[in-house]
Amino acid sequence: MVERFPDEQRPAIEARIQEDPSCGEAIWTGKSSRKALRWGHDERESSPSLIIWRLLNELGFEPTGVHGPWFWRLPSGRSLWDEAELLQAKEAGSLGTSEGAADTHGAETATD
Numbered sequence: 479m480v481e482r483f484p485d486e487q488r489p490a491i492e493a494r495i496q497e498d499p500s501c502g503e504a505i506w507t508g509k510s511s512r513k514a515l516r517w518g519h520d521e522r523e524s525s526p527s528l529i530i531w532r533l534l535n536e537l538g539f540e541p542t543g544v545h546g547p548w549f550w551r552l553p554s555g556r557s558l559w560d561e562a563e564l565l566q567a568k569e570a571g572s573l574g575t576s577e578g579a580a581d582t583h584g585a586e587t588a589t590d
Contacts, residue, residue, distance in 0.1 A: 479551050490537045501533060504550065515550070526550050526558055 480491055495502035500518035504526075507516055513523035517532075524532070527546030534541045547558035556564065 479549055479557055482549055482557075487534065487537070487539055490539075491533070494533070494537060504529060 480488055480495070483491055498519065503518035504515035505518070507513055507523055509523065512525050512528075515526055515529060516523050517529045519533075525546060526549070527544045530544045530546045530549050531541050534544070545559070547562065550558045552558065552561055554561065
């Protein structure tokens, strides 16, 4: 979700994803949080935060902290963070069962 990056980072990220779309793609592995995603750019399994950290470093930025799940969008259109909050609310019984289950097969940083 490119719009969630600071203004000074957004143009570089958009350009990088346009140049190499795999930089904005990842596959959910189902493994622990440290290997939850396989980044399309290098096929390494990492946490959502580490992937964003590495992307920012590649672009010459020096991140001081990255909350990775906030930047990755699922096919549903929700971020990993938003999906986790939705699932937590469902488990707590605060939402009905009409919402669909999470589609975790692919995640992307979107340039839309």
